[in-house]
Amino acid sequence: MNEPSYQEKFWQIISLIPSGSVATYGQVAELAGLPSMARAVGRTLSQLPKDTQLPWFRVINAKGEISFPKDSPPYQRQRSLLEADGVVFIRGKVSLRQYKWQP
Template identity: 85%
Template structure:
């Protein structure tokens, strides 16, 4: 995996997150073999093309929240995609105990 960029390693992990599950930025970094690079996961996702088929929306923060501002179109889009996936929000949060991906 040495010749693969860190972004590609993140994409590979994110592509495996199944419907109905979420992963945290830190978890993606850890599974990619790059602990402590959670912020880089966020940066990588922010640079995805609009038509990307990667399930980017399944990545949330360690508090179980969507990282976009609550009143933004991006927040609304991510929340809609997660709800369509069967994820239930309680007080704006996802239960990591219930929905966190356990590969």
């Protein structure tokens, strides 16, 4: 049996992030067993099809921020998806203490 690709491992982890929670790029990489590949998580997400069902928007950076440039359309889209999920932003940040997924 073939070992899943690192992208598949990331997708599997991201698919488990529950509504109202976030995970960091590094956390996804670590849970996938690839702790040094946080940047690859971001690359993998950037290559998802537009109509993906994967909750990609629940992955944010280690500072609790969305990685897209503020005020860009992708930033606004990710922020509104997270807010619809019940995640609260304070001064542009998400409280990782409060919202970070603890599998």
